[in-house]
Amino acid sequence: MTPYLNLVGRDGIVVLIGAIDMVPRFHSGNLLMRRRSLSASMIGGIVETQELLDFCAHHGILPECELIAMADINEGFGRMERNDAKYRFVIDMATLERK
Structure with missing residues (x-):
């Protein structure tokens, strides 16, 4: 995980996508000292993705x-x-x- 965190600048976010068995190990100072964040998403399927695109189109979100x-x-x-x-x-x- 550390090599990926090192690619992210100050106030950057690393997002884990999809189901994973375990979060790779990393030193928490790598997040704290540069105000980085770690987040995760399961990603929706085709139906959810289409709903999101429709919502964005309806509200002018680009x-x-x-x-x-x-x-x-x-x-x-x-x-x-x-x-x-x-x-x-x-x-x-x-x-x-x-x-």
């Missing part, structure tokens, strides 16, 4: 993301490495050149 062109993918990766990405990057596949 993801926080930044659309980048395929040509800017290296710049986006560099920004991610520098923690300069405010939201998630989503690659605009319409900008992919056809060959």
Whole structure:
């Protein structure tokens, strides 16, 4: 667990997805000293996921993301490495050149 926690910055959250038999061991100081959080989710099935998407559409809830062109993918990766990405990057596949 520690290698994953080390990837998360201050005030970051590590989310365990799905059923696991046991939580891997880690030193609690790794959470406390950098104000990190550990959370978990079982993830709903198709019906629950569709209900969530319908709810979001009905209430105008949108993801926080930044659309980048395929040509800017290296710049986006560099920004991610520098923690300069405010939201998630989503690659605009319409900008992919056809060959």
